Amino acid sequence: MRIGFWKLFTALGLLLATAYLLNPFAIPSLDPRARLLGLVPYAIPANSMAPTLKRGDVIVASVWAYILGEPQRGDLVVFEAPRTPEVNYVKRVMGLPGDRVAMRDGQLFINGQALAEPYLNPDQSHATPDSLNMEERLVPEGEFFMLGDNRHNSNDSRYWGMVARGKLIGRVEKTL
Secondary structure, three states: OOOOHHHHHHHHHHHHHHHHHHOOOOOOOOOHHHHHHOEEEEEOOOOOOOOOOOOOOEEEEEOHHHHHOOOOOOOEEEEEOOOOOOOEEEEEEEEOOOOEEEEEOOEEEEOOEEOOOOOOOOOOOOOOHHHHOEEEEEOOOOEEEEEOOOHHHOOOHHHHOOEEHHHEEEEEEEEO
């Protein structure tokens, strides 16, 4: 007995629509590419991650990275912006749950230890006391502290706090 093309096509369509609507992996994005394929392209709209990522760069984020594992310090991550969930940000994970994070004179300290950050933007011309210093903060369980590589031009966890695990969309895997 042969199954007709249209019956197979309809069954596949229903299966994909059901997977999208049920969202079994609790992916925060409404983008069907994220929910069905696990890979999502994004265009970088600003220079908050320069020199690592520049305005106009295109990246691919893997949803599977955080379904199968946990974020690590240094990962570049796409996530829902805390104050505007319809907008996605790309930042670097710097503080993990339980970490104490502080910044003094532009130097990042994790649990009291200075962290080497060779990826930072060397241009300090836009530095302000606000972008160079931050009192120590404890990263709660299930949350992460995010920073942009261009610290003097980045809206990040210093200003709006931690990012909940459930807001992470995926890890940046490739720059196109």
